[in-house]
Amino acid sequence: MELTRNPFIKNALKSRYPQLAVFIVMLVGYVFAILAGLIGTPVGSHNFSIVFVWIAWWAILILVAVPFFGRGWCAVCPIPLPGEWLQRGAVLTPPDKKPKWLNLRWPKALRNIWLQNISFLLLALFSSVLLTTPNITAIVLAAMLFAAIGLSTIFERRSFCRYLCPVGGFIGLYSQTAPIELRIKEKQVCVTCDGKPCYNGSANGYGCPWDVFPGGLTKNTYCGLCMECIRTCPHDNIAINLRPFSADLSKPSTRMDEAFKAFIMFGSAMIYAGVLLGPWGALKDAAYNVGTSAWFMYVIIFLGMIFIILPGLFSFSLSLSPNPSPAGRGVGVRVFASLATALLPLGLMFWVAFSLSFVLTNATYIFVSLSDPLGLGWNLFGTANTAWQPMLTSILAPAQTLALVGGLIWSARTAQKAAGEVKVSSIPVIIYCFIATLAMLWLLL
């Protein structure tokens, strides 16, 4: 179903003002989070930076934005804005004279998401400190803002988003499961289109900031839903469609960087569930005390899980397949990467189940922090003294089971489609997903 057929939606997306209004609110919130982290209380659960970034934003991102709107967050994200405005020399429509930045192409060898995998893992390994220490959160937020500005002056378009952003990688990967997509309407119109303004830009807007050619889009992964192509396409050939969930996954990716991203997210969700929500104090100490030998052990186990144990067991299970890949015994890269696609729905549901627990337990801090963002004893809206209380504890376990078992079924269906594409059996992957689901149930329930 085409949403952009509705004139109200279409005009709201085509005009730059509604988006700009959201951008400004987000940017103000982002800068405030940085300041709050630096000057507010060092107690994480009473500081705006921690509460609004890691509880409120995270909840909205993983429970609503990614599953239902894919890269919807990227459409309103403030991080790349200052750099982008500087690069363009304009906040709204393209100016007559563009500023002269280096505008280099991004190096070919780095045109993949390995850097994003690394940046995510770097944050993940320090996450216990990052999640709980306001000034560290502030420093990371500021660093992302400045890295995005720096890259905008050296490279063309949004290199930070495409190749470096630690959250952009998994948002993109999981956005394939979302029931929304931006696509062209008619292929033929694009073939005969002169100058391809959606990629090259025009007086009405900028060429795709995410460096994709909208005419060739088949997946959500790298389209940031920035809406530029709706503004630039002279033939009104861009549509935003409602579609079945996970439509992109029937054409599995064969890229190793994306396959490993799937394992990184899958494994991190399990590790976090055990370390942060489990009853094992020694694990928490190891994760928190960065630099100690216990922490180095934690790092080794973390990376070992993600790069060796999980993918190793995965390829082992594939090698047990009753009809091994035509590439011969063992597991070809193509088979491995295609079937890793099957981990996406379950991985997303692992994060949903983990986040439900974390977010519902700590949601009352949002009310406190709203009235007293810096933890200085203010009471702006009269909610500063809201007592801490876990929310909805009685539905938490059923909701987690629903997410995990639903994710398992969804992944099994995805595995069957992916296995069909590369002509192997999907059963080993389904069993793999089943065992992982049991582990996650045991950790969370």
Add this chain to the structure above:
Amino acid sequence: MAFAPFPVRPVTPQERTFRIEAGQFSYTPSELSVNPGDTITIELVSTDVVHGLYVDGYDISVEADPGQTATLTFLADKPGSFRFRCNVTCGAMHPFMIGKLSVGQNEWFYRSIGLSIIATIGSIGYLMFPRLLPLITAH
């Protein structure tokens, strides 16, 4: 299978006392296991700063000052697995200072496993169905 009632072993309710040491950011012991109907007394001792202990699902709590023992007595009348967690901000990792109380069997966990098994068999069966169909209809 996933919804069948669980067999209940009758057990005589007991009074049990646990001494739990709370220190940044964990409880020792951090896992308690009791039977439904037991009367539980928790003696909470803090070894460093002020800590609390709040039991999810039961919505009850106790707070202990450093060096002092605080007690919490309650009837474990709800079966299942519950987290208990610190409810006094005690430092960075405070939101993750968590322990686990099991009252009887963790029924919901076993039911969830049952659902996962059904989901797995169902998914594989769904896959096999087109291959089995000719065999079934041939006879």
